[in-house]
Amino acid sequence: MHHVENIQLQEVGTAVYTYLGPFADLSPEELKQRFGLLQSPTSAQIPYAPFLNKTLADSLDWVSRGAVNPIKNQGSCGSCWAFSTACNLEGAGFVTTGKLVSVSEQNIVDCDKDDDGCDGGLPSSALTWSAHNGGVASEQAYPYRGEDGSCRRSVEKIIHNKGYQQISKNEDQIAQALQAYGPLSIAVDANGFNGYHGGILQNPSCSKTQLNHAINIVGYGEQNIPYWKIRNSWGTDWGEAGYIRVYRGDCTCGVCSQVVTATGVTISGSPPSPTPPGPTPPGPPCHTCSWFSWCPAGEVCQYHSSYSGCCSSGPSPPSPPGPSPSPPGPSPCNTCEWNSDCPSGQDCYYPSDDATSGCCSSGPPGLGMQKEVTANAADIKISWKDCGGRATITSLVPSTVSLGVDTKIIGSGTNNVQVDSGTFRAQVKAYGWLPIADITGPLGPAKKIVLPLGVGSITVDAIPLPIKVGPTSISFGVDLSAHIPAELISSTAHVTATSSPGEEVLCVDISFGEALLQTIV
16 A cells, blocks of 8 residues: 555645545556556547637536536446546537437447457547447446446437547647537546545656546646546545546646547437436536635535535535444454455455555445534644654644644754754654655755645744754744644654764654544544
8 A cells, every 4th residue: 555655755736645545455456447448549540620729718617517427437347438438428419419418338338349348448449339330328228237248239329429539639729629529538547546535636657658547528727736627437435526636738647648529429319317417406516625625715615425525605514424433342353455355345444554454344444533623623732752863852832733823833952963064854644654745955944845735834944054062943833724624634744854974963753633633533
């Protein structure tokens, strides 16, 4: 499970990765089953869409416009390509007819013999098959089973297309195409997606060319960072209620490399889809959130599942639903290393990043205890310890910090060696082991650590050089949001300073929020 920590350390954007997600602990073989994209033919064989030059809106969300069905789940069948194809057909059909239908992915998996069913395929190939086949059936008429099956050729087709076209790799043209044609089918390198929990992903760990997963761009926008809103087919417990936001502008994870859309889409006598589709019901569209800090000022996150909800200006709801807490006393543990070791309906959850095994469970341990902490809560208590170095820290004041207030913390002690130059590092981890921020630099200048998800920041004040022998101190400001997820409050900061000769001068560990957490969970 160290891969989650490694990916978090490489994150450049605001994305947060978690060990508690539904797929974070999949083995490489299990994760591969969640992919399914085959090698694409050369671009010369694919027809290109015309150049577009329309005025672009500042943001676009086809989900809120009613062009996207509820999130689906491909299961352990490598049928992402069929789900991406279906979403593209559904969205293009909505744009041309104003009607949203739910298309059968199973029809595509079973009957498209140019692709390989649960062993993979290509949206471009599937769109060619659909054009030659006379269309695709509805999900209601041909429901999804998540395994290869015999083709039921007699089922009536609900949606039809004449062909497909490829979109330029220029991301401005992709935005133009998204605005003109509706949700687009794309291919990405999704290695690392399994641990994604929320935020805008901009991570060099994924490749722009080693594409392995087909999904759909359904919108774009900007939240300090420009992003694409992307629909996945891994269910609503993953990511931002089934969606992921990816940095827009440098083809992160290959989002621009293989973009296609159906052409000439029409809809015929369609029964209703099995889940209520169509335009969003009356009321404002859902601004997906997992934590209060994802919402605009004056709004809070109203949860509709254990992992996500919608921003709303209404009253703060109760904490997100989760499994009931276990009764007092130890509960039996069915030990495991992979999800496949567990009974049906359960996954393998590890207690920490250095554990060699976990316990089978139907849900992440402690999930039902997730809460938002607000400015009305008690102060967050601080504990600390000197962890070595030539300087000795003997006091740290104050002993608490408050939400929504910039608090100055001062550590005092003595130093027995003069330091003229060196390096500084501060690492912040949630739970004491999940990295959320890491900053290094020369000793001396002030340094600001911006915490993810709008939680706040920690600013280490400038340290005058040289640091002389005798009394010494280090100070930093903690500026936290008034609304913070409880799991991020239980954090640690590991601060070290090393002289240019390589001698450790300072080491102090600071823990936040342990006493507070005991009162709110």
